[in-house]
Amino acid sequence: MGVPQNLCTSCGKPLFARYDLKEAARTLTPQSLTTRGKSLWRYREVLPVRKDEDIVTLGEGWTPMLHVPRLGAKLGMERLYIKDESQNPTQSFKARGMTGAVSMAKQYGLKKLAVPSAGNAAGALAAYAARAGIEAHIFMPADTPQANIIECRETGAHVTLINGLITDCGMEVAKRKAAEGWFDVSTLKEPFRVEGKKTLGYELAEQLDWKLPDAVLYPTGGGTGLIGMWKAFDEMQQMGWIGSERPRLYTIQASGCAPIVRAFEEGKRFADEFPNAATKASGLRVPKAIGDFLMLDALRASGGGVVAVPDEEMIQAVRELGSAEGIFAAPEGAACYAALKHLRAQNVIRADEQAVIFNTGAGVKYLECFHD
Incomplete structure (x- = not known):
């Protein structure tokens, strides 16, 4: 793509990068990966940046895939794993x-980026924009965890707090971006955040020796990671790395903001905006996601499902997970363990199956959640 672009100009839906996978597979092979650096850029041939000098990196990716036997034993599972993204x-x-996204912005010569965020995306944009020498303009709900707000300010971003939800922040970016000269890097409103996120799927396969697990539990706000992994599985199959088998994908949301859960259960392809969205897990407080249909398609195609978890259960699960395995998870990640308990009780996920929980962030960024 020669020019920066947001959504498709004809249908208003997300755009995706496509690759010559036959060409990529000439140099990108499971064997070649054994000698490559331990970051997500090890999958360079299926990432969009043309020139190495435009890569803006802080050493992201290749996070641990941790076997969690004590946690698994509580559920009778010997093959339970946590992919710990808090170590990014x-x-x-x-x-x-x-x-x-920021590497492509540098390639395009963009000078100002803007994002609405419930917290962690803001912190990431602030850091990577600073690394690239690009201005970052960030819009967050006023009740975003303090750690995220401080992180953005201390890494040089322009921070605006909005009385409202992430959708209100998105409207503010949309209203002002043309006049201010900002390029909008909102979830799935540009094609490259999903490319970085899809490396979750590549790592999942590589770290489990090219055999995908039976089930993946993933906390979902905007859903880019889930959509990205589904894209990665398809690319790996086309390159001959894996077969047609796929994990059953389970979207985990908060009971107080569960638009994808509701749409899935009602058999809809698009999700209605969730009214009065409220949850302590700020990353799950996304009442309307532009990629809703992409998530719902993947969930159904994989034979997976959905679970909504109350805040009290996910906060309790943080302590349970931490005391059993030493991982201080974000509430979003802990929600997946709480959901797994429900799925095991119903035998939807069996004791003999291999399951992977995604912990998407560090509990230390959510200290307000743990006040007695």
């Missing part, structure tokens, strides 16, 4: 998307 730069999986 800026302490969340959002670093993956922003290395892609």
Whole structure:
């Protein structure tokens, strides 16, 4: 793509980068990966940046895939794993998307980027924009966790707090971006955050020795990671790395903001905006996602499902996960463990299956959630 572009100009839906996978597979092979650096840029041939000098990196990706036997034993599962994204730069999986988006912004020569964010995406944009020497303009709800707000200010971003939700922040960016000269890097409103996030799928396969797990539990706000992984599985199959088998994908949302859960259960392809969205898990407080249909398509195609978790359960799960395995998870990640308990009780996920929980961020960024 020669010019920066947001949504498709004809249908208003997200755009995706496509690659000559036959050409990519000449140099990108499971064997070649054994000698490459431990960052997501190891998958260079299926990432969009043309020149290495335009890559804006802080060492993101290649996060641990941790076997969690004590946690698994509580559920009778011997093959339970946590993919711990809290060990990324800026302490969340959002670093993956922003290395892609900001690298492409540098390639295009963009000078000012703007994003609405519930927290962690803001911190990631602030850091990567600073690394690239690009202005970052960030719009967050006023009740965003303090750690995110401070992080953005201390890494040089222009921060505006809005009395409202992430959707209100998005409207403010949309209203002002033309006059201010900002390029909007909102979730799925540009094509490259999803490219960084899809490396979750590549790492999932590589770290499990090219055999995908039976089930993946993923906390979902905007859903870019889920959509990206589904894209990665398709690319890997086309390159001959994996077969047609796919994990069952389970979207985990907060009971107080569960538009994808509701749409899935009602058999809809598009999700209505969730009214009065409220949850302590700020990353899950996304009442309307532009990629709703992409998530719902992937969930159904994979044979997976949805679970909504009350805030009290996810906060309790943070402590349970931490005390069993030493991982201080974000509420969003802990929500997946709470959801797994429900899925095990119903035997939707069986004891003999291999399951991977995605912990998308660090609990230390959510200290307000843990006040007694």
